Amino acid sequence: MHYWRFLSALCLTLAMFCLPLTAAALDGVTVVLSEEGGAYAQVVDKLRAVLSQNGGTARLPVKVIALKEGDSLRADPGQLLVAVGTGAMEELAQKNLPQPVLSVLVPRAAFEKTARQNGRYGDPRNFSAIYLDQPWARQFALIRHALPGRTKVGILLAPNSTELATALSAAAKAAGLVAIVGMVEGEADLLPELKRLLGESDVILAVPDPLIYNRNTVQSILLTTYRHQVPLLGFSPSYVKAGAIAAVFSVPEQIGQQAAEMIQRLAADRRLPLPQPPRYFSVGINAQVARSLGISLDDEASLNNKLKRASEGEL
Amino acid sequence: MRNSLFIFRFSSGCGLLGGTLLLSVGMVSAGENSAFSESAYLDEMPVVLSVSRLSQRVDEAPAAVTVIDRQMIKESGVWDLAEVFRLVPGMVVSYHSARGYSMDNTVSYHGLSDPYARSMQVLVDGRSVYSPLFGGVLWGDIPVALDDIERIEVIRGPNAASYGANSFMGVINIITLHPSETQGKFVSLTTGRNREEGVARYGGRNDAGDLTYRITAGVRNDKGEDPIIVNALSTQGGWDKNKFDDRKVQQFTLRGDYRVNATDELEFQFGYNGGDRQEGDAGTTHPFWKRADNHFEQLRWQRALEDGGELSVQYYHGYESSYGTDINGATSYNMDVIAQRHDLEVQHTFSPSRSTRVVWGGSMRYDNVYAPYYLRNSITKVPDAHAIPFHLGRLFGNLEWRAHPDLVFNLGAMLEENSFTGTDITPRVAANWHFLPGHTLRVSNSKATRTPTNYEKVLADPYLALGVVKQKLRPERVDSTEIGYLGKFSDLNVDFRIFRDEFSDLIVENGTSVGLGNLNPGNAAVKGFETQLQWNVGPRTRLVYGFSHSLVSSLNQAKITYTDAVPTSIQSMMLTHRFDHRWSTSLMGYKTGAVHFPETDTGPQENPLYYVNSYRRWDARLAYAFQAGTTRGELALVVQNLADNHYFEFRHDNEPPGRTAWLNLKLDL
Numbered sequence: 011m012h013y014w015r016f017l018s019a020l021c022l023t024l025a026m027f028c029l030p031l032t033a034a035a036l037d038g039v040t041v042v043l044s045e046e047g048g049a050y051a052q053v054v055d056k057l058r059a060v061l062s063q064n065g066g067t068a069r070l071p072v073k074v075i076a077l078k079e080g081d082s083l084r085a086d087p088g089q090l091l092v093a094v095g096t097g098a099m100e101e102l103a104q105k106n107l108p109q110p111v112l113s114v115l116v117p118r119a120a121f122e123k124t125a126r127q128n129g130r131y132g133d134p135r136n137f138s139a140i141y142l143d144q145p146w147a148r149q150f151a152l153i154r155h156a157l158p159g160r161t162k163v164g165i166l167l168a169p170n171s172t173e174l175a176t177a178l179s180a181a182a183k184a185a186g187l188v189a190i191v192g193m194v195e196g197e198a199d200l201l202p203e204l205k206r207l208l209g210e211s212d213v214i215l216a217v218p219d220p221l222i223y224n225r226n227t228v229q230s231i232l233l234t235t236y237r238h239q240v241p242l243l244g245f246s247p248s249y250v251k252a253g254a255i256a257a258v259f260s261v262p263e264q265i266g267q268q269a270a271e272m273i274q275r276l277a278a279d280r281r282l283p284l285p286q287p288p289r290y291f292s293v294g295i296n297a298q299v300a301r302s303l304g305i306s307l308d309d310e311a312s313l314n315n316k317l318k319r320a321s322e323g324e325l
Numbered sequence: 326m327r328n329s330l331f332i333f334r335f336s337s338g339c340g341l342l343g344g345t346l347l348l349s350v351g352m353v354s355a356g357e358n359s360a361f362s363e364s365a366y367l368d369e370m371p372v373v374l375s376v377s378r379l380s381q382r383v384d385e386a387p388a389a390v391t392v393i394d395r396q397m398i399k400e401s402g403v404w405d406l407a408e409v410f411r412l413v414p415g416m417v418v419s420y421h422s423a424r425g426y427s428m429d430n431t432v433s434y435h436g437l438s439d440p441y442a443r444s445m446q447v448l449v450d451g452r453s454v455y456s457p458l459f460g461g462v463l464w465g466d467i468p469v470a471l472d473d474i475e476r477i478e479v480i481r482g483p484n485a486a487s488y489g490a491n492s493f494m495g496v497i498n499i500i501t502l503h504p505s506e507t508q509g510k511f512v513s514l515t516t517g518r519n520r521e522e523g524v525a526r527y528g529g530r531n532d533a534g535d536l537t538y539r540i541t542a543g544v545r546n547d548k549g550e551d552p553i554i555v556n557a558l559s560t561q562g563g564w565d566k567n568k569f570d571d572r573k574v575q576q577f578t579l580r581g582d583y584r585v586n587a588t589d590e591l592e593f594q595f596g597y598n599g600g601d602r603q604e605g606d607a608g609t610t611h612p613f614w615k616r617a618d619n620h621f622e623q624l625r626w627q628r629a630l631e632d633g634g635e636l637s638v639q640y641y642h643g644y645e646s647s648y649g650t651d652i653n654g655a656t657s658y659n660m661d662v663i664a665q666r667h668d669l670e671v672q673h674t675f676s677p678s679r680s681t682r683v684v685w686g687g688s689m690r691y692d693n694v695y696a697p698y699y700l701r702n703s704i705t706k707v708p709d710a711h712a713i714p715f716h717l718g719r720l721f722g723n724l725e726w727r728a729h730p731d732l733v734f735n736l737g738a739m740l741e742e743n744s745f746t747g748t749d750i751t752p753r754v755a756a757n758w759h760f761l762p763g764h765t766l767r768v769s770n771s772k773a774t775r776t777p778t779n780y781e782k783v784l785a786d787p788y789l790a791l792g793v794v795k796q797k798l799r800p801e802r803v804d805s806t807e808i809g810y811l812g813k814f815s816d817l818n819v820d821f822r823i824f825r826d827e828f829s830d831l832i833v834e835n836g837t838s839v840g841l842g843n844l845n846p847g848n849a850a851v852k853g854f855e856t857q858l859q860w861n862v863g864p865r866t867r868l869v870y871g872f873s874h875s876l877v878s879s880l881n882q883a884k885i886t887y888t889d890a891v892p893t894s895i896q897s898m899m900l901t902h903r904f905d906h907r908w909s910t911s912l913m914g915y916k917t918g919a920v921h922f923p924e925t926d927t928g929p930q931e932n933p934l935y936y937v938n939s940y941r942r943w944d945a946r947l948a949y950a951f952q953a954g955t956t957r958g959e960l961a962l963v964v965q966n967l968a969d970n971h972y973f974e975f976r977h978d979n980e981p982p983g984r985t986a987w988l989n990l991k992l993d994l
Contacts (some may be wrong), residue, residue, distance in 0.1 A: 037397030049363075096361065115360070142363050144848040198509075218366065219363035224365075225534060226530070229503070229505040230506055231369065233374075233378070233506055236378075236379075245365070246366045246370075251370065252374070298379055299374050302382060304382050304384070306730070
């Protein structure tokens, strides 16, 4: 036992000086939660459950600490660090610890920004993520399958998210759709711009940007789109409940499952896979809204299957 | 009650301008952290499109519906709210035609009415504005600003199963904007011939964003009709003079919506509409001025349930009053009227299975009316200073059953018990079959009652007491059957229906009915067809057209000529065109066939005063939209009665104004 520990310490030392962290056996997972409870706890519960099932590999001990204990973070070199949520990810990125860090329950934009700011952008094997947001292709696939014939997809973007415009347009085009982007510059702009967009669009795709979609605006946005009899695709179960016609999203358990599987595969080789979108996802629909808009939707399960088949090629 | 369309009740508002949008350069950095955080995905959102905010699809509704949205109201260039109903097939609208008590507009579906057109239920955000005294609606006295209305749903045909008694020939459901859609400052100023108006609105919210509200205040100076009738049929007996109908309106409304949590919402409304009103018909030489004071308070709590259903509780208090002393020679009359209504309603919507949806509930109402002059003893003519109470209890339910994806059944009924006429059950059945995608056939049968008003009740009581009339006053009844078709073609929506409405026990307030010993002698069957077309002629041009054809058969009991009381044909059209993002225009045309309304004139049909002749009328609007900084505005010129046609509406002492133009400026500051 001492021998192995010595060896791994040696490897670590070597790795730190010569190579980026590489082949050292993984002997545990330390999970850092941005917040206790809620979605964060759901991720880790699932992660722990899967890792303790001894599915093909050795059972891995999972240690969970909250972000506020982060200062005293003392992970052994053989540990993999899992950051759940943006707060934990930022904290671990700043600490610049030797262990590899897998961030989960983080939006892609948050991950990229944090990685860049902390000089870890070119180091995906040691600083990687499972994004919370669905790939554009999957969202456009949902539009194609759930709302066939609706090809003009209106998208509101704020200054923060402008850079997405090109990617969105390309993904829409690949799906045989047309993205119509409306730029919201300021507060007074939102509804006029939305109304303009509604005049040209068959469907609105909500792209998370808190300047556009937040608790205060959701009411007027949903009421206005409904008034124009245009369906809105949301990005979370909560949006579907609020009045979005449908959404594709990954719930915390699904993220936990993917993280666990990723860790299991990685047990022998601590190099993390490249950052990736969620592998498991669900489709939610609001049947009442659909019916009121006169849109007949497939049920959730069949849309889910269609999207799964469509996304096999993505991962 | 606030069913949206037939079954599901409507919460008040929905609309345009929304929330505090965070934004602005200064806030970007504050927003930046959350911009890149998972909270957007994880945060709980309030249920916005709850059951009561979702309209039932028109092609799945158990009755014919016309929806007039905000845009249409604006483009139609109407001055009075009531005028907008000219665009509804089968609707007869008469300008300032009511006589005595109120010189207001008359809106009736298919006619058959006197000036108080009491056969339609009218709701504003679920609150009945059906007047307890004479029935009908004092349109100009409703505390609601045209600019606050989100849309109006008009149900053509009885709908007592959802709306209860008095939803006799139709239901008008007015829905105002949600305060989240009326944020910011708004001003509307109008000036023109015989009409001036100023309306200001402020919409705000608290810092937490869970309370949104709006305050709308307005003043209006309306000179109404011209004093002298241009094309008078007679110079005798005052038939060459229009009625005195000037009115000054001060209006104030407040609405606040508080989001308690993600599922619960509280809505509060208060409204006031008052001012000086003129009264006096052709025979009088001087106007009688009275002061009107109307207000209401409304509270509604609504919870979105886990299963997609909804529970709501609503209470409102309505207060309709007017004060004045009419001096006629040596005699003076106390014309005061105070009518109050308290109404409490509970409603629950749920889905017992995937293919069914149920809405059910109950309500209690208490009205009381003080009107010593109008409620005087019908035999002795002695004024009665007692307030007359009226109690009403209801239980209602509707089951919507989707037997097949293309076949929807609606089964509904209302059980009512009131202190005037006892207990009644009014059922409705309807089937909607989407026989081809976009094409629907609807068959329905609906029964409804109209409860006697306080005025009718008080009129009957002394005769009953004397034994002159043996039968108690009964509610009026209608049994309505219709076959409807709704079709969607590429640019054209068609709504067509054939109907047969059998009216019985119609109340007649004249000596003949007293002589008959039966105050419910009237029977009439109205059959006909009507259609409504919406045609998107081009990307920027739209035509809305309505046509209604009706024939009445009746024995014309108690000397009421029901057979002449419905115009044989009524047409309306609205053509709108948008030249570019600045200029837009609309042209409205109305044609109503000759008609003789009950108790407007007597005499044989050869009497030139007997029929109100068929008339045509054209209105137009030209608007220019602009933006200056953050201010968006629109300047519009409206011209009503373009052809300066001098014609009569309702009666020969009622000639609407000739060509009338005004300018309206609307600013979103």
